[in-house]
Amino acid sequence: MISSGGSDGAEISDRQLFGEVKLALSRLSGRRLSKIEVEGPFLRSKLAWKIAVYQQAILYRIVALGTGTIRACDADDTIVGILTARAFIETVAVLQDVATRIERHLGREDLEEIDAIIMAKIFATRDTEMVREEAKLKSTNVLTSIEALDQAFPGVLQHYNLLSERCHPNTMGHHQLFATTDRVTGTVIFSEGKRIGRERDSALTGVMLAIFVATIDG
Known part of the structure; x- marks a missing residue:
């Protein structure tokens, strides 16, 4: 739960918000299938099978990623929560980008282009050998999708960049997370819990997008 920062009202509001996040993740979990068989609509349309x-x-x-972030934060394992929250945002951004592109081409009844989009995403890779053999499978920079998502949800890109600074072994990802330096004596104290509350908030904020995903992934 994001801390209230003060008022009981804010704490209640945060509790309710993350209750909605967990409910959204539960709904999404319930939509998962254990298998997809080539029958019914998937027998009639290979494209429908690919999309599914x-x-x-x-x-x-x-x-x-969503449930993993929450579990990590509940266990005060915030750096893992930050890593999974960042990957969560990337995944949501890519999903939204694909959904938008498919909807656009569906309106034009351009099934060939939809097939190309899905094939490129199913087999997207940055493996140099695979890309050398099939250039169109090279995955696009995820920032393009995140920037597009930021148009719908202003602040997403800024928050993603904040999480990225903590994911990388930059100062905010090591010294600022685990070390406190006494500038007078030079003594450095290390702790896993130095910024635990603030970083938990950052990680959990990233998975709020689960509420949005639950509305588009029908």
Whole structure:
């Protein structure tokens, strides 16, 4: 739970908000399938099968990252929570980008382009050997998708960048997280819990997007 920063009213509001986040993740978890068989609509349309396969794989990833972030934060393992929250935002951004592009081409009944989008996403990679053989499978920079998501949810990009600083082994990802220096004596005290409350807030804020995903991943 994000700390109130003071008032009981804020704490209650935060508790309610993360109750909604957990409920959204629970709903998304309930939409997961254990298997997809080539029957019914998937027998009639290979494209529908491809879209369903991609959707389910992304759905599993989103649920895993969202619940993983919450569990890590509940266990005060905030650096893991930050890492998973950052990956969660990336995944939501890519999903939204794909959904938007498919909707655009669906309106034009451009099934060939939709197929190309899905194939590129299912097999997207940065592996140099695979890209050399099939250039169109090279994954795009995730920042492009995050910037697009930021248009719908202003502040997403800024928060993603904040999490990124803590994910990388920069000063905010090591010294600022674990060390406190006495500037007079030079003594440095290390602790896993130095900024635990603030960083927990940052990680949990990232998974608020679960509420949004629950509305688009039907």
